[in-house]
Amino acid sequence: MSATTTDRAVSPWRLRWRRFRGHRAGMGSLVVLALLVIFVAAATPVAHYLGVDPYETDLLSQYGPPSAAHPLGTDDAGRDELVRLMLGGQISLLVGVLATLVGTLIGLTVGVVSGYFGKRLDAVLMRFTDGMIALPLLPLLIVLAALDLTKLGFSAEFAHSGAAGFWRVVVIVALVDWTGIARLTRAATLSLRERDYVRSARASGGRAGYIMTAHILPNVATPLIVAVTLTVGRVILFESVLSFLGFGIVAPTPSWGNMLNNAQELVTTAPALAIYPGLLIFITVIAVNFVGDGLQHAFDPRSER
Amino acid sequence: MKKFILARCWQAALVLLVMSFVIYSLIGLMPGDPIDVMIASNPGATPDVVAHLRAIYGLDQPILLRYAHWLLAAVQGDFGYSRTHSQPVMVVLLPALWQTCKLMLTSFVASVVLAFALGVCAALKPGGIADGIISLFAFAGISVPVFWLALVLILIVAVNWHALPASGISTVGDGGLWDQVRHLILPVTTLALANTGQFTRFVRAAMIETLRMDHVRTARAKGAGEGRVVLIHALRNAMIPVVTVMALSFGSLFSGALITETMFAQPGMGKMIYDAILGNDFNLALTGLLFATLVTLLSNLLADLAYGWLDPRISL
Numbered sequence: 101m102s103a104t105t106t107d108r109a110v111s112p113w114r115l116r117w118r119r120f121r122g123h124r125a126g127m128g129s130l131v132v133l134a135l136l137v138i139f140v141a142a143a144t145p146v147a148h149y150l151g152v153d154p155y156e157t158d159l160l161s162q163y164g165p166p167s168a169a170h171p172l173g174t175d176d177a178g179r180d181e182l183v184r185l186m187l188g189g190q191i192s193l194l195v196g197v198l199a200t201l202v203g204t205l206i207g208l209t210v211g212v213v214s215g216y217f218g219k220r221l222d223a224v225l226m227r228f229t230d231g232m233i234a235l236p237l238l239p240l241l242i243v244l245a246a247l248d249l250t251k252l253g254f255s256a257e258f259a260h261s262g263a264a265g266f267w268r269v270v271v272i273v274a275l276v277d278w279t280g281i282a283r284l285t286r287a288a289t290l291s292l293r294e295r296d297y298v299r300s301a302r303a304s305g306g307r308a309g310y311i312m313t314a315h316i317l318p319n320v321a322t323p324l325i326v327a328v329t330l331t332v333g334r335v336i337l338f339e340s341v342l343s344f345l346g347f348g349i350v351a352p353t354p355s356w357g358n359m360l361n362n363a364q365e366l367v368t369t370a371p372a373l374a375i376y377p378g379l380l381i382f383i384t385v386i387a388v389n390f391v392g393d394g395l396q397h398a399f400d401p402r403s404e405r
Numbered sequence: 406m407k408k409f410i411l412a413r414c415w416q417a418a419l420v421l422l423v424m425s426f427v428i429y430s431l432i433g434l435m436p437g438d439p440i441d442v443m444i445a446s447n448p449g450a451t452p453d454v455v456a457h458l459r460a461i462y463g464l465d466q467p468i469l470l471r472y473a474h475w476l477l478a479a480v481q482g483d484f485g486y487s488r489t490h491s492q493p494v495m496v497v498l499l500p501a502l503w504q505t506c507k508l509m510l511t512s513f514v515a516s517v518v519l520a521f522a523l524g525v526c527a528a529l530k531p532g533g534i535a536d537g538i539i540s541l542f543a544f545a546g547i548s549v550p551v552f553w554l555a556l557v558l559i560l561i562v563a564v565n566w567h568a569l570p571a572s573g574i575s576t577v578g579d580g581g582l583w584d585q586v587r588h589l590i591l592p593v594t595t596l597a598l599a600n601t602g603q604f605t606r607f608v609r610a611a612m613i614e615t616l617r618m619d620h621v622r623t624a625r626a627k628g629a630g631e632g633r634v635v636l637i638h639a640l641r642n643a644m645i646p647v648v649t650v651m652a653l654s655f656g657s658l659f660s661g662a663l664i665t666e667t668m669f670a671q672p673g674m675g676k677m678i679y680d681a682i683l684g685n686d687f688n689l690a691l692t693g694l695l696f697a698t699l700v701t702l703l704s705n706l707l708a709d710l711a712y713g714w715l716d717p718r719i720s721l
Contacts, residue, residue, distance in 0.1 A: 231420055233656070235698060235701060236657075238659070239693070360553065363552070368564060375557070378556060385549075386549075389544055389547060393544075
């Protein structure tokens with residue numbers, strides 16, 4: 101830090117932001133992510149401007165070449181590829197963020213409970229978490245995605261609706277990716293539990309639930325930011341795989357994963373269509389990961405500047 | 406040592422038992438049941454007949470009882486028949502298991518070797534040009550969707566260059582060793598590349614940490630050559646955390662194998678499980694998932710043993 105700035109107290113957040121700005125890959129990726137959000141948000145205006153309906157199939161114009169009306173051509177059902185990429189991005193990014201939120205919630209709960217109560221409960225929960233990490237998850241996810249919701253007591257109407265399909269993917273993907281957050285939270289809780297302010301709260305009769313939410317969770321948040329960011333990237337990848345295999349978001353709703361459903365056919369008939377969606381997933385995830393790396397740098401007290 | 410191994414074996418067996426029940430219940434929650442599949446081709450079946458059939462096959466019993474029956478048979482090696490293959494499950498499963506082991510082991514070894522080479526290179530001069538390029542490569546490996554990587558490789562190598570076959574395990578009428586190897590190159594490359602990114606980051610981080618340690622400085626101070634310091638003094642210590650993480654990644658390696666096999670039409674476990682779930686082949690899906698879990702558990706067990714071998718401070 102230069103000498104001129106020391107005369108004013110610098111808040112930790114300002115310091116972190118300054119360190120993050122110094123991380124070129126992280127800053128660049130933040131810009132890329134912002135552009136991606138603008139790109140997917142532009143779906144409806146662009147569809148309106150081009151005068152195309154991204155859901156209307158037109159089998160007479162399959163695999164159309166790029167033209168004024170279809171800047172990136174048309175897909176296997178004659179729908180505009182560009183607008184579908186934008187709409188698919190909305191779904192993929194939304195699933196990424198929502199599943200991360202749900203997963204973080206699960207991880208926080210397991211981690212705080214495990215760390216705060218300790219002993220047998222801790223042993224059981226952490227064994228469970230370790231077990232989750234080692235399992236071959238993708239095949240299990242496919243089974244979960246194939247479950248018949250009516251057998252679980254949901255109405256047939258709900259089970260076959262588009263909303264159920266969307267939330268099912270969010271929940272399933274979240275079920276996989278809470279373990280890292282749980283372990284981090286537990287480790288942080290273990291050390292916070294013995295701090296004086298927590299002990300005094302306990303001594304003055306604070307209930308476990310109150311102490312965990314009011315005194316522990318707010319202090320766990322900071323070290324989790326990096327882990328949560330990296331989770332977003334992994335979650336987007338998981339969604340794309342599930343949708344690609346036909347067990348995630350299903351047509352006609354596009355997602356970057358299910359736009360590659362018939363990839364084997366695309367490779368020979370329209371190679372460009374096999375490239376676009378995957379490239380967008382790749383760019384999104386690598387940008388998220390670089391932002392995570394930048395945040396790690398910014399939050400690491402050992403990093404210089 | 407013996408006690409430790411025994412305890413870990415017990416633990417693994419317990420996890421396997423719990424997982425078998427979880428998987429059994431999940432399979433039961435999939436759409437339809439074996440009777441639905443049976444009567445699908447027979448529209449004349451009355452509800453009476455259906456109920457009678459269910460009773461014959463024991464499908465009207467509570468799940469715990471059915472699970473107990475299944476477990477008893479499974480322990481004796483009877484996993485039932487595969488519906489889609491019309492063969493005992495084991496006859497279908499064993500060749501697939503062998504195929505997957507080939508794919509997983511080759512790509513695991515390839516990615517470990519590559520990751521150690523790249524990771525050590527990057528750690529020698531953190532922040533240097535080599536580190537930058539290797540880190541970019543590692544980030545790309547973590548971020549690339551495996552199925553899309555496979556797609557791009559098929560597009561470039563198989564479709565555009567006609568250099569390697571894009572699917573299957575051997576050419577009809579050929580099937581020699583070289584032919585089989587040619588069919589494995591693309592799947593192994595895909596799976597290995599996807600894993601190398603993560604592994605490289607682990608190796609790099611562990612090496613940077615170790616190279617800062619006192620014993621490395623001592624080794625340098627007493628005049629050991631740089632190559633000896635890096636390869637003997639630092640690498641062995643850096644390997645300890647890395648090996649654990651690598652072995653724990655066998656589960657995700659299997660997930661990657663599922664995608665790779667589906668993309669390259671390799672008749673391995675992953676594709677078998679995927680097809681079994683799609684085709685309502687309950688017995689095959691159940692047993693396949695169970696064996697996938699077993700393979701992962703065994704590899705984790707091996708990792709624990711390797712840990713003790715690498716780090717003499719841990720007395721098992």
